[in-house]
Amino acid sequence: MSNSDSNLQPFVDWNWCAGNAGRFVLVDTRWYLDGxxxxxAYDAGHIPDAVFVDMDQWLSGPASQEAGRNPLPDPEVFAQGMREAGINDSDTVIAYDDAGGVIAARLVWMLRSTGRSAAILNGGIASYPGQLAKDAPQIREGEFSAHAWPKSLLADISEASSDQYKVVDARNRDRFDGCQDPVDPRPGHIPGAVNVPCRENLDSSGRLLPEDQLRANFERAxxxxxxxxxxxxxxGVTACHNLLVLEQLGAGRGRLFVGGWSQYGHATDRPVETA
Known part of the structure; x- marks a missing residue:
């Protein structure tokens, strides 16, 4: 399945998938913050021929206060996960979830940032018009090479704290405002950051809003x-959705602060802002 498309947009719909049958690997990335x-969920029903890739095992490194809850994994760990999913360097990957792509965005960002062809299935599992499957496909191990994460697309905690950059927070507004935080030690946000909640990129069905509305949401911030x-x-998971939306809009490629609030919130020497 070596039909990699270097010009693939970050989001495709099911019609694109139907028109390119057999030319991509479909990956189920469902993952839940509550554990x-x-x-x-995959075993209970998935899009036929989709393979499952586990966020915690293959798309994240070990959690720590210094690195956050979902740091990027060692490149070789990621490569091994892709090989075990039957993915090759030259494959096009279409990833989906049941959350409008805000989880699938992590895998798609990781693949695109290392030069691979990948996109989010717009609308996720709900956009598939047929019967879901319970049987997993037969997988032949892929040939996928390890590449270092590109420094040009990453930012560290000092850069995210600097007023030299526009810093955008993808969390829901109540967490950004500091009303509550169910998982991280301090409520609030990085001082000077603006809030574009990634879930507000979506309509009620979990599909992307029209591009003019998406552009307006970012411009307001x-x-x-x-x-x-x-x-x-x-x-560092749902922030990838905002980055991919900006790329879809033709706004270029921003940088990801992977550690996010789970890293910043533990850095008690750094100030916190609330609404």
């Missing part, structure tokens, strides 16, 4: 270009 099992923009969230 529910994405694999159980002062984001007109991804250049000099750093995105973060709780732990």
């Amino acid at each position: 529910s099992s994405g694999k159980d 002062g984001i007109v270009s991804a250049q000099d923009t750093i995105a973060y969230c709780g732990s």
